[in-house]
Amino acid sequence: MKRWRWAALLLALGAPGQAQVDSELPVSGDAARGRLVFGACRACHSLRADAALGNGPHLHRIFGRAAGKQVDFEHYSAGFKDAQFVWTPRLMYAWLANPMAFFPATTMLSPGVPDPQRRADLIAYLKQASVRDKEPDR
Ligand code: HEC
Numbered sequence: 001m002k003r004w005r006w007a008a009l010l011l012a013l014g015a016p017g018q019a020q021v022d023s024e025l026p027v028s029g030d031a032a033r034g035r036l037v038f039g040a041c042r043a044c045h046s047l048r049a050d051a052a053l054g055n056g057p058h059l060h061r062i063f064g065r066a067a068g069k070q071v072d073f074e075h076y077s078a079g080f081k082d083a084q085f086v087w088t089p090r091l092m093y094a095w096l097a098n099p100m101a102f103f104p105a106t107t108m109l110s111p112g113v114p115d116p117q118r119r120a121d122l123i124a125y126l127k128q129a130s131v132r133d134k135e136p137d138r
Pocket residue numbers: 038040041042043044045055056057059062066067068069070075076077078080081092096103105106107108109110112113
């Protein structure tokens with residue numbers, strides 16, 4: 001029943017049936033600006049794998065990880081638990097435009113990042129910061 005919702009995310013990218021979609025984002029991002037955009041996410045998300053869990057799953061090495069499957073995070077919504085896709089920059093760009101559109105019953109209380117440039121900046125930052133082993137400078 002809930003399958004179509006995350007499938008809609010893949011369809012929005014014009015790649016039905018492909019679990020891993022990637023290509024350049026439509027807008028090029030700036031990681032330094034993106035660090036500031038991530039400020040709105042830090043309340044709930046850490047970029048470190050060993051950080052105490054906050055209100056959301058940690059985002060360490062999030063690109064390439066299966067969505068909704070972090071073992072020690074217990075508050076995924078059904079939509080995320082059922083999801084069968086791997087996070088890529090392109091998918092995250094599409095989803096963060098309006099997170100509720102793809103997962104209406106999500107437990108993530110965030111409006112996402114509606115502005116395309118700010119979204120691209122955030123993703124440029126995450127690409128760098130999510131693969132570091134230490135917490136990036138704030
Ligand atoms: C109020 C807390 C909160 C804020 C703010 C928030 N998130 Fe989340 N996030 C969550 C929760 C809770 C989930 C799990 C959602 C679900 O299962 O429906 C989640 C899920 C995610 C996931 C999926 C992780 C996975 O394991 O598949 C990503 C990626 C993510 N958030 C990124 C962000 C980004 C980027 C921002 C900032 C624009 C942000 N979040 C803001 C709480 C938050």
